[in-house]
Amino acid sequence: MRKIAAILLFSVCLAGCSDSDDNETPRSFNRILLTEVCNGASSYNIKRSEEYRYVGGRMMSRTVSQQFIAPGTEPVESTRVSFAYADDHNSVTLTDEVDTKRNYSLDADGYATECLYEAYKDRRLYTFSYTNGYLTQLTEKLLPAYGSGEGALFHTLDLAYSNGSLASIASSSFRDSPTTPTNQFRTICEAGTDKNVYAFPCLELLDTYPLTFHHEALFAGMLGKVSQHLIARSYPEQTIGKYSESTAYTYEFNAQKKPTTIRKRMTYTGGKEQDIYPNQRDIAITIE
Structure with missing residues (x-):
């Protein structure tokens, strides 16, 4: 059973349009704004927002800010x-x-084939x-801090699809050995009936x-097609003893089929629910 760490940051991925099964007309937009109120560790909550800006159909920037919800406070991070x-x-x-x-x-389709990450x-x-x-495999290697070298395999992801919708995510860590x-764990994803017109993948992903x-790359549509239908439920393939976990996702839309809210609810049996955070999330979405 994978360990679930406390999550403060949130991110939902949106790209330009989905490869839906009835050839929906692609939607164009210049801005996506996501907002969420996270429960704080003490007596206050934290309001987080993520703004994605597009020009001519290409993403140009992402801005993340958070603010303590308390009298007289200002944004503490941007x-x-x-x-x-x-x-x-x-x-x-x-x-x-x-x-x-x-x-x-990027390849001829605009999909990423490699990414070199450098931070100090x-x-x-x-x-x-x-x-x-469809993105079906991602590998991560840790490179030498200086000079050249092939690096060591550190992590892999394998994604599977069923009828164009995300069906599972298999994660393998190579922290102790590159071979x-x-x-290892696998998460099962079940697609719902809502069509993914705005390329909205499961938060689990x-x-x-x-x-x-790689959140920005997903928002920019650089990591392939996304699930044709929105994910309704996810859960670990394996359980330990009597403990089990399940996550449900529900969505709200406006008259133009733009998603306006995503709700995440996690349920557990045989474990201490209070030790897993966050078990409920409500994210407001604005697309302009």
């Missing part, structure tokens, strides 16, 4: 990630305010593989390491 596209559109570099860089190499002495290489346009997995390093 970070911005900027995009710089190569003239030949074969690569894009993401840079934040502390000079963390992610350089993505932390260097990582990611490779992405696709089947029929033998230290930990966004909270799964190492895709936590």
